[in-house]
Amino acid sequence: MRIIGINQEKCIKCEQCVNECRHHMFFKEDESIKFEDPDDTCIKCGHCLAVCPTDAVIAEDAEVFEFEEARDPSQIIEYEYLMRFIRGRRSIRQFKDKEIPKEQIEKILEAMRYAPSGSNKQSWNYVVITDPEKIKFFSDQTMKLLYLLKKALKLKFILRFFVFGGARKLLLDPKNAMRLERVIADYEAGKDVIFFEAPCVIVLHAPSYGSVAGWDAGIALTHGMFAAQALGIGTCNMGFAQEAARRNKKLKKWLGIPKGRKVQAVLALGYPSVQFHRAPPRNELRVKYM
Numbered sequence: 001m002r003i004i005g006i007n008q009e010k011c012i013k014c015e016q017c018v019n020e021c022r023h024h025m026f027f028k029e030d031e032s033i034k035f036e037d038p039d040d041t042c043i044k045c046g047h048c049l050a051v052c053p054t055d056a057v058i059a060e061d062a063e064v065f066e067f068e069e070a071r072d073p074s075q076i077i078e079y080e081y082l083m084r085f086i087r088g089r090r091s092i093r094q095f096k097d098k099e100i101p102k103e104q105i106e107k108i109l110e111a112m113r114y115a116p117s118g119s120n121k122q123s124w125n126y127v128v129i130t131d132p133e134k135i136k137f138f139s140d141q142t143m144k145l146l147y148l149l150k151k152a153l154k155l156k157f158i159l160r161f162f163v164f165g166g167a168r169k170l171l172l173d174p175k176n177a178m179r180l181e182r183v184i185a186d187y188e189a190g191k192d193v194i195f196f197e198a199p200c201v202i203v204l205h206a207p208s209y210g211s212v213a214g215w216d217a218g219i220a221l222t223h224g225m226f227a228a229q230a231l232g233i234g235t236c237n238m239g240f241a242q243e244a245a246r247r248n249k250k251l252k253k254w255l256g257i258p259k260g261r262k263v264q265a266v267l268a269l270g271y272p273s274v275q276f277h278r279a280p281p282r283n284e285l286r287v288k289y290m
């Protein structure tokens, strides 16, 4: 997408574009509104296209989505309904043995595509895995990380002198060792403790540098979770698999993650074979108002 100018015949000189573009590409000159981007610093956020009441902003390769409620999105869904939808989301770990049709996966990716991102970079890419053999391979490779963690926990009285902060806390908490033992025992009993037999796994990768790419991917993932829920598809964010895909070079290569990028999120998807009857509790809000 590239903004190239203004259709002066359509322009009513309302200056909405001037006020909205925080990179000052639009300005008033000789009683008309002009657009200039000599240094190519437009972030392609499309806000000028979206804000112009007469559709006078001209762009190349711009896919604009017209819908009445764009003018007042508060009309789309009432807060109470949105909260039910949010509270109704659960991490699903019991899936039906049923494939997700490709069109449904594409609908979920489309929702992720509309996520906000720092400087509108939209820098996340996807790897979609639906082959059960490949999901099993990913799961087995992830288990290697868990076995490594088990070894580390055995050496915790030595390692604690070399590990600090959150990692040290994790290492010394005996409950973590017990939880890990349980997961490994289930794996050794033949269960898929990583993806829970999900028929689809989506991996998001983005640039390795900075923290914003990771937040962006996390937001995109959340969009995907809610889109999936609206389609009757359950999801679970997979932290172990994400960590494994970052650390295990073989896995990273197998996934085809290019140099300079890292796995920022892994999502398991499938039709739930479990029904929940109420939303579980959450911690009370901890807020400091200033």
Ligand SMILES: Cc1cc2nc3c(=O)[nH]c(=O)nc-3n(C[C@H](O)[C@H](O)[C@H](O)COP(=O)(O)O)c2cc1C
Pocket (backbone or CB within 6 Å): 043, 045, 115, 116, 117, 118, 119, 120, 212, 215, 216, 219
């Ligand atoms: C992690 C993150 C950081 C952001 N930081 C800023 C910021 O510092 N200043 C700002 O004006 N917008 C910021 N944004 C908003 C983005 O510029 C915006 O999401 C993007 O241009 C797309 O526009 P949209 O959200 O209207 O779709 C941020 C968005 C994200 C997700």
Ligand code: SF4
Pocket (backbone or CB within 6 Å): 003, 020, 021, 022, 023, 024, 025, 041, 042, 043, 044, 045, 046, 047, 048, 049
């Ligand atoms: S796309 Fe965004 S940054 Fe570019 S000219 Fe329009 S409002 Fe400004």
Ligand code: SF4
Pocket (backbone or CB within 6 Å): 006, 010, 011, 012, 013, 014, 015, 016, 017, 018, 033, 051, 052, 053, 054, 055, 056, 057
């Ligand atoms: S928002 Fe559209 S109509 Fe208004 S000044 Fe800008 S180009 Fe002209």
